Amino acid sequence: MGQKKKLAEADQQQSPTDTAWMPSSKKSCLRPSLALGSQRSIYFSQSPKDHSARLGSEFFGQPAVSLARALLGQVLVRRLGDGTELRGCIVETEAYLGPEDEAAHSRGGRQTPRNRSMFMKPGTLYVYLIYGMYFCMNVSSQGDGACVLLRALEPLGGLETMRQLRRTLRKGTISRALKDRELCSGPSKLCQALAIDKSFDQRDLAQDEAVWLEHGSLEPSASAVVAAARIGIGRAGEWAQKPLRFYIRGSPWVSVVDKVAEQDIQA
DNA sequence: GACCCGATTGTCT
C-alpha cells in the first residue's frame, strides 16, 4: 500500500483514542507547551495581534527571508476529513531565494511541472516527494521561484492523531511509542504528522479549507531567532553556508541545533 | 529510455 492511500484513509478517520484536543482555535500557543513550554516563554514577547485570525494573502507577500522569520511563532492548522484539527506552532524554517539560489529547486530559473508552485502567488504550497518516500512542505513567497520550507513545529493540538499518522506512515513496523518531540521535528516528519502529501501542492494557504495559518499569540523576539546554514544542501557551494535557516533559540522542538550560530548571535 | 541524485529518516553499530 502506498503512503498516499494511507494519507487518504487518515483524512477520513480519526483515532478513537484522540480525545485530548477539542476544536478551539484560541488554545494554540496559549497553553503552556507540553512539559517544556515554560522554558520557551522567555524567548517570546506578547503580541497584540488577534491570535485567532487566519493569516491572509497579504501576510505571504514578503521576501523569502522576511517570510521565513515571520512564520516563526505562527500556528499551522490542518483539518482532517472528519473535522479533527491538528495544530502546530512553527519553530524552524528555511528560505530559498529563487533563481540565484544554487540550493533552490528553482535555481537558474528552472521551472518544471514539479516546482511550478514555487512560481505561483505568495502563500501557495509547494509540496514535493523526496527520497522516494517523504514529503516536504514549502510556502511560496514574494519573488519568482522563492519559497520557505517548514522544517519543524511545536505540536499544540491533536497529538495522538499525529502520533498515529507518524506511526502509520513511517517505514517499517511499529517498534516503540514516539515522543512528543519526535512528532514534528523535521520537514518530512511534520508532513507525516499533519497528513500532508502531494495533493496539497499548489493549494493556497490563504484560502484552503483543509490547511491554513493562524496568528500565534506569542511571537519570538528578534534576539530569540537563530540564523544558521540550511540542512542537506552540501552541493550548493557558497549557498550552502548562507544563514538562511531560522529557528527559535532554546526550542526543544527544532530539528537541528547549530551551536556555533547561536554563539554568534550572543556575541 | 537510461541513469543518477536527492531541501530525509530510522535503524544499527
Next chain:
DNA sequence: GACAATCGGGTCA
C-alpha cells in the same frame, strides 16, 4: 557516524 530505504524528477544521449 554509517548506511539503507525507495522512486519521482531532471538530465543526457
